[in-house]
Amino acid sequence: MTQPLQAKQVSVSFDGLRALSDVTLDIPPARVSGLIGPNGAGKTTLVNVLTGFQSPTTGSVVCDGRDVSGLSAHKLRRLGVARTFQGGRLFKDLSVLDNLEVTGVGLGLTRREAASRAVDMLDWVGISHLMTDIAGSLPYTDERRVGIARALMMAPSFVLLDEPAAGMSAHEADDLADLIARIVKDMKCGVLLIEHNISLVLKICEHIHVLDSGELIDEGDPAHIKTSEKVLHAYMGTQGDVDMQGAIL
Amino acid sequence: MTAVLQILFDALSVGSIYALGALGIALIFGVMRLVNFAHGDYIAFCVFAMLWPSLDVVAIVFIGNLPWFLLIPVILGIGAGLSIISEILVFRRLRDANPATMMITSFALGFVIHNVLLMFYSSRPKAINLWSNLSLPVEIMGARIPLLQVITIVMTIVILLALVTFLRRTQFGVEMRAAAEDFTMARMLGVKANRVIMAAFGVSGALASCIALILATQTGVADINMGLPVMLVAFVATVIGGLGSLHGAVIAGFLIGGVSVLLQVFLPLEARPFRDAFVYSAVIASLLWRPQGLFAPKSSKERV
Numbered sequence: 370m371t372q373p374l375q376a377k378q379v380s381v382s383f384d385g386l387r388a389l390s391d392v393t394l395d396i397p398p399a400r401v402s403g404l405i406g407p408n409g410a411g412k413t414t415l416v417n418v419l420t421g422f423q424s425p426t427t428g429s430v431v432c433d434g435r436d437v438s439g440l441s442a443h444k445l446r447r448l449g450v451a452r453t454f455q456g457g458r459l460f461k462d463l464s465v466l467d468n469l470e471v472t473g474v475g476l477g478l479t480r481r482e483a484a485s486r487a488v489d490m491l492d493w494v495g496i497s498h499l500m501t502d503i504a505g506s507l508p509y510t511d512e513r514r515v516g517i518a519r520a521l522m523m524a525p526s527f528v529l530l531d532e533p534a535a536g537m538s539a540h541e542a543d544d545l546a547d548l549i550a551r552i553v554k555d556m557k558c559g560v561l562l563i564e565h566n567i568s569l570v571l572k573i574c575e576h577i578h579v580l581d582s583g584e585l586i587d588e589g590d591p592a593h594i595k596t597s598e599k600v601l602h603a604y605m606g607t608q609g610d611v612d613m614q615g616a617i618l
Numbered sequence: 619m620t621a622v623l624q625i626l627f628d629a630l631s632v633g634s635i636y637a638l639g640a641l642g643i644a645l646i647f648g649v650m651r652l653v654n655f656a657h658g659d660y661i662a663f664c665v666f667a668m669l670w671p672s673l674d675v676v677a678i679v680f681i682g683n684l685p686w687f688l689l690i691p692v693i694l695g696i697g698a699g700l701s702i703i704s705e706i707l708v709f710r711r712l713r714d715a716n717p718a719t720m721m722i723t724s725f726a727l728g729f730v731i732h733n734v735l736l737m738f739y740s741s742r743p744k745a746i747n748l749w750s751n752l753s754l755p756v757e758i759m760g761a762r763i764p765l766l767q768v769i770t771i772v773m774t775i776v777i778l779l780a781l782v783t784f785l786r787r788t789q790f791g792v793e794m795r796a797a798a799e800d801f802t803m804a805r806m807l808g809v810k811a812n813r814v815i816m817a818a819f820g821v822s823g824a825l826a827s828c829i830a831l832i833l834a835t836q837t838g839v840a841d842i843n844m845g846l847p848v849m850l851v852a853f854v855a856t857v858i859g860g861l862g863s864l865h866g867a868v869i870a871g872f873l874i875g876g877v878s879v880l881l882q883v884f885l886p887l888e889a890r891p892f893r894d895a896f897v898y899s900a901v902i903a904s905l906l907w908r909p910q911g912l913f914a915p916k917s918s919k920e921r922v
Contacts, residue, residue, distance in 0.1 A: 442806040475808025480789035
């Protein structure tokens with residue numbers, strides 16, 4: 370896919386409460402973009418909108434030049450827009466292999482094809498040793514990696530990673546950074562990284578979007594974001610997230 | 619030794635019926651979060667399906683006269699069909715309703731089936747003679763065990779193994795397990811909801827017909843209330859096993875069967891009429907100890 374995945378003036382309201390206001394952003398193909406913002410900024414809501422899990426109240430989502438705002442998550446997935454979830458959201462009673470297979474079958478493969486792709490994908494991500502493990506028994510970080518492998522089934526054009534580094538050690542986050550680089554380079558897949566680990570975002574993203582209270586307050590390359598007054602204010606104005614402030618300061 | 623073997627076979631055969639019932643309920647609960655209280659009436663319906671509708675005291679056996687190799691698939695088909703039809707006509711429309719609404723609807727559906735049977739067959743229990751030679755005993759290691767008990771246990775094991783293979787090895791099975799755990803997610807990944815739910819209802823209905831065949835042979839009676847006690851125990855077994863856990867439901871079914879047979883044997887004579895009170899006391903104790911059930915699925919921990 371040569372065109373970006375776009376949110377155009379997207380607003381989302383829940384019972385009168387505005388979760389997103391007039392957000393416009395592009396996720397370019399085959400590059401890593403970042404999405405940061407304090408807790409409750411609306412990051413996951415934006416991911417939900419971009420992947421069809423939530424319809425925008427107003428505005429639109431454009432994929433490959435086509436308005437896909439009303440499409441279901443499954444249809445968008447078939448168009449090549451995949452995602453991971455904060456909690457992993459794997460099928461915990463199923464094996465790792467079955468988790469990937471279900472995705473392949475859902476995307477139209479036969480079971481045999483799905484199984485063979487799943488094996489290849491686990492190998493590619495470097496977790497083929499987990500294949501027969503029950504997903505619910507995996508440690509946190511492995512669960513994340515299986516979630517990413519599942520999202521990468523059938524080589525999507527875009528993948529939105531919702532806090533993939535949460536709970537990871539510095540070393541594990543480095544491995545994740547390498548994996549993301551390979552996703553872009555080998556799969557030519559556009560990545561949107563939603564993260565609280567700001568140093569990871571600054572390190573690997575070419576372009577970063579900053580969301581606060583449902584509004585896009587700034588965007589630019591890492592150098593710009595590091596020195597942005599608005600970004601600093603957004604984070605300083607909220608409690609917690611010491612890590613973030615530390616990374617920026 | 620002989621007595622022990624006798625008790626063991628009794629426990630396993632009673633447990634088999636409960637396990638099959640619990641599995642039928644757990645399968646549907648898994649994909650729809652619905653406790654289908656009409657399940658007991660599916661069982662009764664399958665028994666009466668072998669008879670010609672009549673209000674006479676004497677049963678007019680109709681389909682029931684078919685040779686076993688035809689009768690079994692026909693009755694399985696009737697059970698599966700009834701269950702699938704109730705999904706299409708009733709439960710499909712309630713898919714987004716809350717669990718209480720679905721449960722009450724299943725009660726109502728049970729009443730409808732019950733009253734249809736009442737209308738066509740009357741409320742009087744009717745004697746039927748299905749495979750009566752199966753009640754002859756066979757000798758196993760010195761114990762005389764009715765052949766039907768042996769067949770019931772063997773068939774239950776075969777059914778369970780077949781189901782495990784179906785769920786683990788087939789595309790449909792994997793989809794069904796995924797849907798049972800996280801229906802929304804499975805749907806988002808492209809698992810076809812209608813197909814999976816219909817299959818779950820079909821298998822559940824077929825399990826009800828297995829129980830119908832066993833009960834009809836065992837008791838020699840067709841009674842419109844005959845599914846109710848099984849349904850009740852099977853429901854309790856699914857709760858004890860951990861709602862949503864298929865193997866939990868099966869194990870709990872066997873456990874309850876085992877406990878009730880043991881109580882029947884070892885309770886003092888004057889306490890035996892109150893056996894069920896003891897069984898259900900054990901149920902309460904089990905739930906106080908593990909309210910989430912003995913084998914709560916991993917996924918359910920997150921939902922709570």
